[in-house]
Amino acid sequence: MTEPLPDVRTFRLSPEVVEPLREQLRRVALSTIDAITAEVPAYADPFAGELGPKIERAVMAALGTFLKLVSRAAGPDPQSPLGPALEGAYALGRGEARNGRSLDALLAAYRVGARVSWHEMAAISLGAGQPAANIAYFAELVFAYIDQLSAASVAGHADELASSGRARLRHLEQLTQALLAGEPEHTLVAAARRADWSPPRTLTAVLVPEHAARTVVDLLDRRTLELNEAGPGAPDFAVLLVPDASREALLGLLRGQRAVVGPPRPWLLVQASYDRAVRTLRMPGRLVRTVVDTEEHLVPLVLTADAPALADLRARVLAPLADAPEDSAAKLVDTLRSWLRHQGRREEVAAELFVHPQTVRYRMTRLRELYGDRLRDPEWISALTIALAVPDPAEFSV
Structure with a gap:
């Protein structure tokens, strides 16, 4: 069974062990940065650019915090240096998520940093005459410290993804609402940009x-x-x-x-x-x-785009049927609609209405009596075709 890593918050190293490490802290930090640059390609450009000095200071601060943590006086310490270090690692994880990067590169950098810094500090300790047992335990402390920083960065990365995901969903919803409301172009373009939507x-x-x-x-x-x-x-x-x-x-x-x-x-x-x-x-x-x-x-x-207008048109063109009994008027309207649709072909009208062709002839004779020459007027034919093309517009709610 694997032994748990030591707790760096409670373990203490003597000043004579720590002092040689502190004196060569910058060299250890530079060696660590060189190794990360070589082994983690994602960080090569940031380390080489204008961020390089900031990263160097950050690595030195992390290593300095570790040395301060394991060399401070024993006893309760509400101002433990581990707190700021964990906050910094958490912020680093959030920053990686904000920049669209996964945690793979950051965790790889932590692993490389732990290995190289331990190798450098072990060499310094050996040169200072420290026994092998102390140096071996010191290695466990380094990896325990890096594990805690890694866990803080993982938490920061996850929290940023959750937060930014919720924010983006809100922005996408606001964009959708603006589109459906027909907002002006400049408003829609800005909303799309805010939502990171192409x-x-x-x-x-x-x-x-x-x-x-x-x-x-x-x-x-x-x-x-x-x-x-x-x-x-x-x-x-x-x-x-x-x-x-x-x-x-x-x-x-x-x-x-x-x-x-x-x-x-x-x-x-x-x-x-x-x-x-x-x-x-x-x-x-x-x-x-x-x-x-x-x-x-x-x-x-x-x-039905203008239902009241269609209802008025329908009432006007069906006015000649106003005095006919309701049942008779309905049959005449059905016949007139079919007659218009089939361009007066009696057999097709009869087939559609399931009546005898003679019935169609009778009804059309009655319609000609009521409409007169209007059934030969192209404008009236157009008006009747439009008015009768759909069911009674009173049935529509628009």
């Missing part, structure tokens, strides 16, 4: 049930923006903003999911894609059970 050429808004958002977003580009609550127009739905998506590929990825897919738009104008997806979701009878492509619903979307 703007794509286009974004496509996709509405999915809130409970499925996490599953769906894992299928998409990692730059996809997500907002768990799409807004009052789409309760219980989340919105995803998918960058530079091929429409065919996106619809394929979403196959089997419940989703409403808006059109691609330049990233600064994605609010238009979101608005169209919401309007499609709110169309009457649009219960989303699978993937809904808004491009397949352009006609009803256009016709």
